[in-house]
Amino acid sequence: xxxxxxxxxxxxxxxxxxxxxxxxxxxxxxxxxxxxxxxxxxxxxxxxxxxxxxxxxxxxxxxxxxxxxxxxxxxxxxxxxxxxxxxxxxxxxxxxxxxxxxxxxxxxxx
Amino acid sequence: xxxxxxxxxxxxxxxxxxxxxxxxxxxxxxxxxxxxxxxxxxxxxxxxxxxxxxxxxxxxxxxxxxxxxxxxxxxxxxxxxxxxxxxxxxxxxxxxxxxxxxxxxxxxxxxxx
Numbered sequence: 001x002x003x004x005x006x007x008x009x010x011x012x013x014x015x016x017x018x019x020x021x022x023x024x025x026x027x028x029x030x031x032x033x034x035x036x037x038x039x040x041x042x043x044x045x046x047x048x049x050x051x052x053x054x055x056x057x058x059x060x061x062x063x064x065x066x067x068x069x070x071x072x073x074x075x076x077x078x079x080x081x082x083x084x085x086x087x088x089x090x091x092x093x094x095x096x097x098x099x100x101x102x103x104x105x106x107x108x109x110x
Numbered sequence: 111x112x113x114x115x116x117x118x119x120x121x122x123x124x125x126x127x128x129x130x131x132x133x134x135x136x137x138x139x140x141x142x143x144x145x146x147x148x149x150x151x152x153x154x155x156x157x158x159x160x161x162x163x164x165x166x167x168x169x170x171x172x173x174x175x176x177x178x179x180x181x182x183x184x185x186x187x188x189x190x191x192x193x194x195x196x197x198x199x200x201x202x203x204x205x206x207x208x209x210x211x212x213x214x215x216x217x218x219x220x221x222x223x
Contacts, residue, residue: 036211036212043202044212087152097143097155097158098143100152
């Protein structure tokens with residue numbers, strides 16, 4: 001089973017920040033949090049990952065709580081092209097497979 | 111450019127036939143994976159391989175077979191034993207380093223007619 005819990009869907013107005021939550025209350029100390037997104041009928045695309053510190057790249061920011069039991073992916077200025085399913089994943093160990101949950105379907109509203 | 115290539119993009123199969131989906135990567139990644147996705151659902155792991163000539167079953171391996179004779183290639187065969195093969199199939203690869211994620215192909219949509 002996936003080790004993360006996400007809301008099934010969210011709406012966000014175009015131009016606003018989209019904040020996607022993820023719960024991973026059983027995460028262990030050496031596990032990273034990864035985020036991917038999947039636009040309809042395409043392969044998932046890597047967005048960002050982190051261990052304990054907040055991370056930012058050209059696509060998004062990742063905020064991880066101090067106890068590491070939850071995180072938030074932030075898309076700072078959402079556009080219609082950000083409409084996708086967003087997956088939050090906890091990576092188990094270096095040689096293991098990745099288990100995907102059902103993700104959050106983000107709708108960007110014009 | 112480096113990446114993963116899946117072919118064909120669309121595939122039609124008659125019931126009772128085996129069909130093989132191709133996955134090739136030029137990223138020099140060690141591990142490769144096959145996932146299946148049904149409409150409105152997440153990804154489910156079929157098979158994965160972390161090194162050449164070795165592979166493991168995922169959560170839904172029944173009715174599928176794979177081979178890993180070369181590092182670059184990880185073909186998936188959907189056999190006639192797979193009762194509901196119509197789905198979107200995704201291949202991914204990853205370096206066996208602790209801090210790396212997946213790179214995905216663009217997928218193959220298989221339809222049984």
